[in-house]
Amino acid sequence: MKKNNINIFLIILIILIFFSFSGYSQNTNWEVPSDKKTVKNSVLTSKNVVEKGKSLYEKNCQSCHGIPLKNNGISLFPPPPDVGSQKVLSQSDGELFYKISVGRGSMPSFQNVISDEGRWSIIHFFRQLSQKKNVQKLKNIKITYFCVDSSQRINVEVFGENEKNEKLFISDAEMDFLIKRNFGLLLLRSEKTDFQGKTSILFSQNLPADSLGNLEIIISLKEDSRFDKVEVKLTKKWGIIPKTMNFNEIRALWSLRARSPFWLIFSYFGVVFGVWFGIFYVLFLLLKIYKSGGKNL
Amino acid sequence: MEKENLTSRRDFLKLSLAATGLTIIGGGILSSLGCSKTQNEISQEKTLQENQTQGREGIKNKRFAMVIDLSRCRNARKCVAACQSAHHLRPEQFHINTYRMQDAEFTQPYFLPKPCFHCENPPCTKVCPVGATFKRSDGLVLIDNERCIGCRFCIAACPYSARSFNWFEPKDSEKDKDKIYDVELNVPQKKGTITKCLFSADRLRQNELPYCVSACPNGVFYFGDLYEDAVTNGTTKETVSFSELIRQNGGYTLMEDLGTKPSVYYLPPKNRIFPFIYEGKTSLEKQNEEED
Numbered sequence: 001m002k003k004n005n006i007n008i009f010l011i012i013l014i015i016l017i018f019f020s021f022s023g024y025s026q027n028t029n030w031e032v033p034s035d036k037k038t039v040k041n042s043v044l045t046s047k048n049v050v051e052k053g054k055s056l057y058e059k060n061c062q063s064c065h066g067i068p069l070k071n072n073g074i075s076l077f078p079p080p081p082d083v084g085s086q087k088v089l090s091q092s093d094g095e096l097f098y099k100i101s102v103g104r105g106s107m108p109s110f111q112n113v114i115s116d117e118g119r120w121s122i123i124h125f126f127r128q129l130s131q132k133k134n135v136q137k138l139k140n141i142k143i144t145y146f147c148v149d150s151s152q153r154i155n156v157e158v159f160g161e162n163e164k165n166e167k168l169f170i171s172d173a174e175m176d177f178l179i180k181r182n183f184g185l186l187l188l189r190s191e192k193t194d195f196q197g198k199t200s201i202l203f204s205q206n207l208p209a210d211s212l213g214n215l216e217i218i219i220s221l222k223e224d225s226r227f228d229k230v231e232v233k234l235t236k237k238w239g240i241i242p243k244t245m246n247f248n249e250i251r252a253l254w255s256l257r258a259r260s261p262f263w264l265i266f267s268y269f270g271v272v273f274g275v276w277f278g279i280f281y282v283l284f285l286l287l288k289i290y291k292s293g294g295k296n297l
Numbered sequence: 298m299e300k301e302n303l304t305s306r307r308d309f310l311k312l313s314l315a316a317t318g319l320t321i322i323g324g325g326i327l328s329s330l331g332c333s334k335t336q337n338e339i340s341q342e343k344t345l346q347e348n349q350t351q352g353r354e355g356i357k358n359k360r361f362a363m364v365i366d367l368s369r370c371r372n373a374r375k376c377v378a379a380c381q382s383a384h385h386l387r388p389e390q391f392h393i394n395t396y397r398m399q400d401a402e403f404t405q406p407y408f409l410p411k412p413c414f415h416c417e418n419p420p421c422t423k424v425c426p427v428g429a430t431f432k433r434s435d436g437l438v439l440i441d442n443e444r445c446i447g448c449r450f451c452i453a454a455c456p457y458s459a460r461s462f463n464w465f466e467p468k469d470s471e472k473d474k475d476k477i478y479d480v481e482l483n484v485p486q487k488k489g490t491i492t493k494c495l496f497s498a499d500r501l502r503q504n505e506l507p508y509c510v511s512a513c514p515n516g517v518f519y520f521g522d523l524y525e526d527a528v529t530n531g532t533t534k535e536t537v538s539f540s541e542l543i544r545q546n547g548g549y550t551l552m553e554d555l556g557t558k559p560s561v562y563y564l565p566p567k568n569r570i571f572p573f574i575y576e577g578k579t580s581l582e583k584q585n586e587e588e589d
Contacts, residue, residue, distance in 0.1 A: 182527070208526050
């Protein structure tokens with residue numbers, strides 16, 4: 001009996017080890033055909049290409065893999081790796097290109113979604129992540145803004161301090177202009193600061209706002225290797241008040257009795273009472289004939 | 298004989314007097330108990346009434362809409378599971394369901410999640426003889442099960458088959474016995490009444506996305522307010538312009554020729570990132586196989 005128990009225990013243990021191992025192998029080994037491994041990146045790197053790769057990454061990949069170098073991908077099995085990690089960057093361009101194109105399990109295939117050029121730009125974006133790792137970050141980042149109500153423009157200036165407490169204008173920083181919506185923040189536009197740390201945005205005249213015409217605007221400095229994320233909130237009466245429609249106030253077949261017009265109620269009850277009056281009048285006459293008992297006939 | 302008769306009459310009178318007294322006292326006690334019960338019921342009814350009034354009033358200055366991106370659905374059915382657990386539905390009852398679609402012989406199949414379309418011009422509410430189902434100011438079409446008489450006219454009227462009937466005891470009927478009915482959640486479900494998709498009206502009141510939308514792992518659902526012209530993806534939480542999304546992807550509604558004006562929009566299954574994989578078989582396929 002005891003021996004039996006030990007046997008069962010051993011079998012379970014073997015099965016468990018087998019499963020964990022198979023899971024492990026699935027987790028780590030994603031075999032790429034050797035002819036695909038050596039494929040060279042057909043797109044030459046440039047600032048524009050890296051930018052394009054970054055925006056494609058943010059649109060298609062970031063929701064699972066997270067912000068690069070932050071290790072904040074969502075929990076899936078196998079976990080989506082951080083694209084700035086060694087696990088990703090140690091692979092050849094060909095391997096990465098193959099994996100992005102073909103996909104596996106919960107990693108979708110992007111062959112039909114992103115062009116070849118786009119997928120190569122994403123790989124360029126991954127490559128330059130490794131160069132950015134060890135830079136001292138600026139502190140006391142400040143965003144100052146000036147609003148021009150007549151043209152609905154916001155001028156923004158960004159500056160920070162280095163270790164020596166010198167004031168520096170932050171150039172080439174990405175700023176998001178967002179507006180608050182019911183379930184999230186709507187990105188209006190991304191702008192880059194110029195060499196003086198300045199940028200500006202012109203707001204469209206016909207942005208739908210809340211019932212008072214207020215727009216809650218969020219100016220967000222996107223995190224970079226040089227600085228952390230900074231946000232500023234402001235409210236402006238720049239939007240248009242949307243024309244609302246109360247479904248219960250319009251007249252429809254399904255609307256309430258209280259919404260029916262007077263002429264309809266009048267004619268309906270007029271017809272109903274008229275018919276009933278006719279019937280009762282006939283009955284009354286018949287009764288009269290019956291009561292007279294033929295005396296007058 | 299006479300004496301005996303007399304005593305018995307006297308006894309009878311005594312007994313009947315005592316019985317009357319007892320009945321009066323007992324009745325008094327019972328009625329007072331009854332009174333306290335009705336008071337309890339009144340307090341409960343008030344909250345139920347509050348629920349009902351709140352349920353009929355829409356959220357102010359909102360008009361909700363959903364966008365479903367068919368190119369991303371891979372039949373994970375997480376939306377279905379989240380919905381069924383939130384609304385205490387039996388496994389055969391669906392407020393939202395994903396269907397396997399193929400439009401013609403040579404077209405590619407795809408998965409289609411289908412909730413209630415919360416039509417701007419809903420045929421279901423017109424046929425209700427008791428005013429149990431109604432349209433709110435924010436565009437939602439809900440049902441009040443306290444009023445529903447179970448005639449199922451609305452099931453017949455809905456061209457999208459969005460409604461289902463509680464034919465049997467609902468799933469958690471024992472557990473939900475003491476709960477006060479919430480019109481915006483449709484819990485507790487009631488046997489012999491209609492149940493339908495509510496766009497998670499209870500969550501919308503708390504400014505949160507519906508159950509199905511936030512449960513989707515593949516970013517299929519967008520949900521938002523049309524007055525703001527913005528919809529938010531339940532998976533990525535990315536907010537985009539509704540009109541831009543529809544314009545760029547060729548969004549459409551189902552059976553628009555009926556004049557129902559649905560609040561649920563579809564994006565065509567184009568540039569799909571997941572291949573169509575379906576291992577099971579539909580009932581129609583099985584039937585065809587059996588016939589062969």
